[in-house]
Amino acid sequence: MSKQPNSNPLYRRFRVCKVAQSAALCFSVFMMLSAHAGGNTQMPEPDEQTEQEDIFADDGEMTFDFDEPQAKASPSLLGELSANSRITLKHELSYKTAKPKGLVNNRSSAQFELSQHVFDHYFVRIDTKLNAYWANDHIGQSEGNELTFDNITREAFVQLSFDTIAMQLGFQNLIWGESDGGAVTDVVSPRNFREIFFIPLEEARIGQFMFKLDHFSEVGDWSLFYVPQPKFNQYAEFGTAYYLPIADDTSAIVHADNLSGDDEYGVRWRDRVGRGEIKVMAASVLNNDKSIMFDQQSGQFIALKQRNNMLGSAFNFVYADLLFRGEFAYKTDLRFNTSQMQLLQNDVIDSAIMVETSLPGNDTLSFELVNSHIRDWSADNISAPRNSQSLILSWNSFYFNDDLQINWLSIWAEPWASWVNSIRSNFKVDDHWTLSLDLHALSVKDNRSSLTPYKDQKQIAIRAQYQF
Amino acid sequence: MRITITALLLSFLSSGVMAQSAKEIMTKVDYVNRKSYDTQIAKIKLTTCPYRLIDGKQRCTSRPRVVIIENSKAIKNLEDTHARSLAVVSAPISDKGISMLTFEYEKRGLENDNWLYLTALGKVKRVISSGDDAGTVFGSEFSVENTENPEARRFWEYDYKLIGDEKMRGRDTWVIEMIPTKEKAERTRYTKIVAWIDKEKYFALAEEYYRGNQLHKRRTQEDIEKIDGVWMSRKVTMNNLTENRVSRMDKPFIAFNVDIDDELLTQRALTDFAFRERNLEKQRKHMQE
Numbered sequence: 001m002s003k004q005p006n007s008n009p010l011y012r013r014f015r016v017c018k019v020a021q022s023a024a025l026c027f028s029v030f031m032m033l034s035a036h037a038g039g040n041t042q043m044p045e046p047d048e049q050t051e052q053e054d055i056f057a058d059d060g061e062m063t064f065d066f067d068e069p070q071a072k073a074s075p076s077l078l079g080e081l082s083a084n085s086r087i088t089l090k091h092e093l094s095y096k097t098a099k100p101k102g103l104v105n106n107r108s109s110a111q112f113e114l115s116q117h118v119f120d121h122y123f124v125r126i127d128t129k130l131n132a133y134w135a136n137d138h139i140g141q142s143e144g145n146e147l148t149f150d151n152i153t154r155e156a157f158v159q160l161s162f163d164t165i166a167m168q169l170g171f172q173n174l175i176w177g178e179s180d181g182g183a184v185t186d187v188v189s190p191r192n193f194r195e196i197f198f199i200p201l202e203e204a205r206i207g208q209f210m211f212k213l214d215h216f217s218e219v220g221d222w223s224l225f226y227v228p229q230p231k232f233n234q235y236a237e238f239g240t241a242y243y244l245p246i247a248d249d250t251s252a253i254v255h256a257d258n259l260s261g262d263d264e265y266g267v268r269w270r271d272r273v274g275r276g277e278i279k280v281m282a283a284s285v286l287n288n289d290k291s292i293m294f295d296q297q298s299g300q301f302i303a304l305k306q307r308n309n310m311l312g313s314a315f316n317f318v319y320a321d322l323l324f325r326g327e328f329a330y331k332t333d334l335r336f337n338t339s340q341m342q343l344l345q346n347d348v349i350d351s352a353i354m355v356e357t358s359l360p361g362n363d364t365l366s367f368e369l370v371n372s373h374i375r376d377w378s379a380d381n382i383s384a385p386r387n388s389q390s391l392i393l394s395w396n397s398f399y400f401n402d403d404l405q406i407n408w409l410s411i412w413a414e415p416w417a418s419w420v421n422s423i424r425s426n427f428k429v430d431d432h433w434t435l436s437l438d439l440h441a442l443s444v445k446d447n448r449s450s451l452t453p454y455k456d457q458k459q460i461a462i463r464a465q466y467q468f
Numbered sequence: 469m470r471i472t473i474t475a476l477l478l479s480f481l482s483s484g485v486m487a488q489s490a491k492e493i494m495t496k497v498d499y500v501n502r503k504s505y506d507t508q509i510a511k512i513k514l515t516t517c518p519y520r521l522i523d524g525k526q527r528c529t530s531r532p533r534v535v536i537i538e539n540s541k542a543i544k545n546l547e548d549t550h551a552r553s554l555a556v557v558s559a560p561i562s563d564k565g566i567s568m569l570t571f572e573y574e575k576r577g578l579e580n581d582n583w584l585y586l587t588a589l590g591k592v593k594r595v596i597s598s599g600d601d602a603g604t605v606f607g608s609e610f611s612v613e614n615t616e617n618p619e620a621r622r623f624w625e626y627d628y629k630l631i632g633d634e635k636m637r638g639r640d641t642w643v644i645e646m647i648p649t650k651e652k653a654e655r656t657r658y659t660k661i662v663a664w665i666d667k668e669k670y671f672a673l674a675e676e677y678y679r680g681n682q683l684h685k686r687r688t689q690e691d692i693e694k695i696d697g698v699w700m701s702r703k704v705t706m707n708n709l710t711e712n713r714v715s716r717m718d719k720p721f722i723a724f725n726v727d728i729d730d731e732l733l734t735q736r737a738l739t740d741f742a743f744r745e746r747n748l749e750k751q752r753k754h755m756q757e
Contacts, residue, residue: 086561086564086565113565113587115565115587115741117741117742117745117746117749120742120746121742121746122742123741123742123745125741127587155590159740159741159742160742161740161741161742161743161746166736166739166740166742166743172590173590175589175590175591176591178594201588201589202588205590214736214739214740216731216734216736216740221735221736275578275581277594316594318579318581318596321579321596322596323594323595323596325594356596357596358596362604364596398604401516401604401607401608401609401713402604402606402607403607428562428607430531430533431533431534431559431560431561431562432560432561432562434562467561467562468561
């Protein structure tokens with residue numbers, strides 16, 4: 001939870017709000033719109049239309065200049081693969097508006113996604129992205145190349161499904177919980193903080209090799225996971241715009257192999273209760289952040305893996321026009337630093353409660369409170385206060401028949417106060433092109449905040465995206 | 469069971485040509501719209517464009533936007549729900565792969581429950597639903613507002629008045645005026661609906677939606693066919709006369725009363741992709757072009 005402010009905005013990226021809110025409403029109506037049965041009565045076929053009596057003749061003469069996209073499917077395997085795939089080409093520029101001003105991002109990307117049903121019981125899912133950083137992009141600058149490439153594979157797994165069982169093997173993400181603002185029970189999949197909170201949704205999570213088994217039963221759905229070699233959160237690399245050295249005199253950290261078993265495993269149960277849902281989770285995981293301590297004997301910083309156990313629960317339910325969501329987790333043996341960069345070990349209780357409502361149009365408004373409490377906290381702990389809270393406000397608004405979507409997100413964190421404000425907008429030019437404009441501003445009121453190094457990160461970003 | 473219901477329905481409808489009150493007519497319309505099948509599977513295409521008059525005809529002024537959805541719906545009481553449905557988006561490309569599970573409730577005052585799976589997010593998300601207020605369906609002229617939708621409209625939220633008889637597209641129709649009740653009026657921007665009800669089929673061939681005294685939208689339902697014993701319209705057009713935009717809903721593939729695995733209409737279908745696709749493949753074999 002100490003890194004929670006960094007993770008806050010990631011879930012509310014543009015597509016989430018757009019799709020999660022508007023599509024929800026859209027779908028429910030769409031399904032009702034789609035029926036229009038007239039009943040199975042013995043009715044005659046409709047008579048020929050009589051133009052003179054047709055009071056809606058103008059609609060009958062409506063001419064659509066349809067140049068309709070045809071399905072990509074063809075009988076060949078290649079055709080089928082093409083029909084089940086999506087390619088996204090994107091270019092992004094971002095500019096830092098606070099001193100020192102300047103271009104931060106200048107990058108292009110190509111993302112390939114495949115969702116293919118094969119051999120009746122199998123399903124293959126691939127989601128991989130190639131990034132190209134131009135020379136004046138901050139990552140390109142750190143490498144000193146005209147063009148720097150990297151590849152992120154978020155998902156590459158095979159799913160097998162039979163009877164009441166589904167199994168998945170491969171690179172995948174496992175995202176638990178209800179909170180949009182805090183990592184309460186969401187302790188499995190590591191995150192990508194290389195760009196702090198300016199990260200696109202498709203890069204926000206780091207896929208890791210995992211086995212997952214789901215059992216769908218009369219007494220709820222059971223889900224088990226096993227990760228043989230977990231990955232960890234990624235942070236900005238040396239030379240990039242957001243890099244933070246651990247100390248002035250060293251940039252080297254020794255990664256210790258301090259645990260005998262590296263694997264992660266856990267189980268989740270969920271079921272409907274009336275118009276609500278309840279979930280219970282238990283897991284033994286390696287914390288997605290390694291603990292860093294200073295070894296006085298060797299004079300080195302050492303990164304240690306830390307095992308935590310987590311027992312948690314989540315719920316959601318609807319009352320009138322309000323959707324309530326919440327979760328709670330008890331986590332054992334989290335580590336925190338002292339001023340001497342030694343380690344303290346405490347249990348932590350994390351919780352979140354959220355309420356969401358729909359506004360006229362497809363607009364939505366939500367409030368979320370997140371709290372993290374460190375048990376047996378001591379004043380030696382400089383990593384985190386005994387209790388830390390975040391208030392997250394989000395408002396999604398739609399214009400021009402949903403072509404333009406604007407999301408406002410504001411996160412207030414205390415007691416080491418900081419305030420993050422973001423406005424994200426997307427404009428759908430047509431079924432393939434999307435243009436985006438984002439504005440981000442930070443305000444840090446207390447220098448102990450983990451966002452203090454980034455307090456001058458006021459940015460404006462524009463993106464152009466083409467999908468086919 | 470279906471035969472019995474059909475016989476009752478036939479008997480019920482056979483008296484339709486006799487003098488009936490508007491409320492009696494609309495009771496039958498409501499029955500026919502919502503209970504004439506147990507299950508429905510359909511591929512639905514929604515096409516939208518702005519238009520203007522060119523050479524005497526109304527033509528799209530920009531490339532139409534297309535949404536395609538595969539929908540499975542069962543109208544039967546599963547636990548506490550009245551109907552359940554699963555929709556999977558295949559177009560536009562930006563929304564491809566998104567799937568949505570909806571539970572509908574018969575009980576007054578209960579809105580739908582919705583769960584959404586987003587490939588970009590990688591998890592199932594519960595989302596709030598609202599049956600009222602005018603949000604657009606995928607940017608089309610079809611609205612979230614259930615006032616505009618005979619399938620979603622709640623019978624008890626309107627007062628009805630028979631205002632005449634007219635011929636429409638060669639069919640005899642009753643013209644019914646629907647006025648939102650006081651309670652409903654607080655949640656809709658429409659002041660009046662006028663519907664042309666086919667005297668034999670008991671469903672609307674067309675509807676007009678008024679804001680104040682101004683005609684705002686016109687809905688027409690054409691290409692009426694009998695599919696699996698159920699009459700349905702393959703082409704529904706919504707014309708926004710205020711903004712000169714039009715949307716057309718086509719159902720190139722549709723089937724009724726086919727077996728839908730109850731499990732397909734649970735959250736399993738949102739994350740167990742192989743299971744979902746296997747079941748959808750089975751269903752597609754039933755679809756009529």
